[in-house]
Amino acid sequence: MKLSQGVEWGVHCCLVLGQATAPVPAARLAVYHGVSQTYLAKHLQALARAGLVRSTQGQVGGYELTREPGAITVLDVVSAIEGDAPAFRCTEIRQRGPLGTPPERCLRPCAIARAMAAAEHAWREALRAVTIADLTEDVQEDTDGAAMPRLRAWLAA
Amino acid sequence: MKLSQGVEWGVHCCLVLGQATAPVPAARLAVYHGVSQTYLAKHLQALARAGLVRSTQGQVGGYELTREPGAITVLDVVSAIEGDAPAFRCTEIRQRGPLGTPPERCLRPCAIARAMAAAEHAWREALRAVTIADLTEDVQEDTDGAAMPRLRAWLAA
């Protein structure tokens, strides 16, 4: 089990966009993070499709958040990049083989699937509890309040 | 993010082995579940490497649990199949780019990595709370107590 690289990039981009006062082009976000410009663009498209960011074309275009940072959770970003499909997919093994349970007896999901779904629910809730604003504050504390002012100055330049 | 197919197979195999009183060959487990024999063998090797099951060769050989079902958690099986690597891998984006934070300033893990790690911890704890014995009981209830006796009879035949 592994998460896509794009998740990390997407969250970082949301942190940056939360500090911006004007649309930021994808290329500028890529330079700031030191990653591939074209590939980051692909992930930003996913964020746009999910409605987390809005894209503007033209000379002063770019990406900007559609909601305030406190209203965007990490789960929103992860779901936008990774999709909503559950990590564990029950293939109904219990219905197969010589002692397979008939489908009409399988009213509830498989016990294994239930346990897996409960664990994924806990994972999602933990991600839902953290917003972009929370992360921004954490980064501020980690850097003694230096990161965000520097970032805003770099965005303005 | 998706889990390997082998996780589902591995848990099901542990459920069966928990009911067995003698080693069960991999081929028999595959027939019972209606899955590929050779591919299931590959995943059983992973369970053996993790010390969850013991393999015996020879004519009456096969696999058997090393611990009682109540002492094996779903997390044990998932870790055996998927490995212990965390799903989210921080690539230290904060250290890159024109405003990268110097490594000597990065004492704590990245705030994003901390949030992701907390969520994964919640996921792991939820899986650790469920044992093979718990799942066996759940399946019993789902089938009105019919599944395990039938399984034991099939194993004896």
Next chain:
DNA sequence: GCCACCTTACTCGGATAAGGACTGTCCGAGTCGCTAAGG
């Protein structure tokens, strides 16, 4: 001086290749039980 048009440059968006991991398969090494011969 003001307005409309055009050019230009910049932006995003989807369609297109390469690499790696999961999936699926095979055959060889090792081990145990059974059989048969000898004492």
Next chain:
DNA sequence: CCTTAGCGACTCGGACAGTCCTTATCCGAGTAAGGTGGC
């Protein structure tokens, strides 16, 4: 009748291809700003 050596069959274990998804990239469509010419 008991012991022991050999044989045979069954088991696991690691090494080998195929396929899907993630990664990475490119070029075309669209848009807004700025400049220029006309009124």
